[in-house]
Amino acid sequence: MQGDNSFIQSINNDNKLTYDLTLECIARIHTDFPEKFGIPRQSGIVEALKGVIVFEPKYRNPDAIRGLEGFSHIWLIWGFHQFQRDKWAPMVKPPRLGGNKRMGVFATRSPNRPNNLGLSSVKLDKIQYHKDYGPILYVSGIDLVNQTPIYDIKPYLPYCDSHPDALEGFIEDIADYKLEVEIDKELLNQIPEEYHEALMGVLAEDPRPSYHDDPERIYGFYFAGYNIRFKVKDKLLSVYDITKLQ
DSSP states (O other), X not given: OOSHHHHHHHHHHHTTOOOOOOOOOOXXXXXXXXXXXXXXXXXXXXXXXXXXXXXXXXGOOGGGGTTGGGOSEEEEEEEOTTXXXXXXXXXXXXXXXXXXXXXXXXXXXXXXXXSOEEEEEEEEXXXXXXXXXXXXXXXXXXXXXXXXXEEEEEEOOHHHHOOTTOOOGGGTTTTTOOOEEEOOHHHHTTSOGGGHHHHHHHHHTOOSOTTOOOTTOOEEEEEXXXXXXXXXXXXXXXXXXXXXXX
C-alpha cells in the first residue's frame, strides 16, 4: 500500500465494515488430564502424550477428512474452556518468566486473550473409523485438557509452516529448561507401563508455576486416573506418591 495518507484512508473506509464470526465446536479431544495443572505449556514438547479426537455428530462425515491421512502433523484450533474471564488484559505475566514480569498478551500464549483460542501442532498417529462415532483421530504431543473443544483442524505444511531460523524472543534462554526426575521404580510401576514415558516427560517440564520455589511444598496433579505428588529442590524433582483415583 503506497503512502501514509492512502493507508489511513483505507482504514477509515474499512472501519465502516463489520464482520462477526460465530465458532462452532466440531470435535472434542480426550486426554489424560482432567485439569489444567500438569499439562505441558506447549504442544510437541512431550511427544509421548496421547489424545483422541472425536467429531461432533454433525461433522462425522468421512468426506470431511479425505486426504488427511497423508499428513504427519495437524494444527488444532481450540478453546480455553476451563478459563473464565470477564475481560481481557493487554499485559500478562508469563509463568516461565517467574510470574512477576509483564509482557504484551499478543507476545505470549496466555489464555487471557480477547478471543480465548489456543493453537497446537500435534502428530497425527492414525485415523480409525467407528460405526457410531465416524472418523476418529489419534494424535500425540498434546497440550490440552480432557474434553477441550476443537474449532478447526488444518494440515501442517512443512514447506511454509516451518521456520528453522525464527527468533524465540524473550523465551530464548528458558525454552530448554528441564528438571531431573527422581522416582522409585516400584512407585512408577503403580501406573501402567504405557504411561511411563509420558509421565516422565511431563515431570521433566516442571508442572509448577515458575514463581513457586518452596522445596518443602508437595505439589500434585491428576494424570491418567492417578494423583501424582512431588517435590522440587533446585533442579531435582522427586516423586513423593502415586495414588490411583477412586
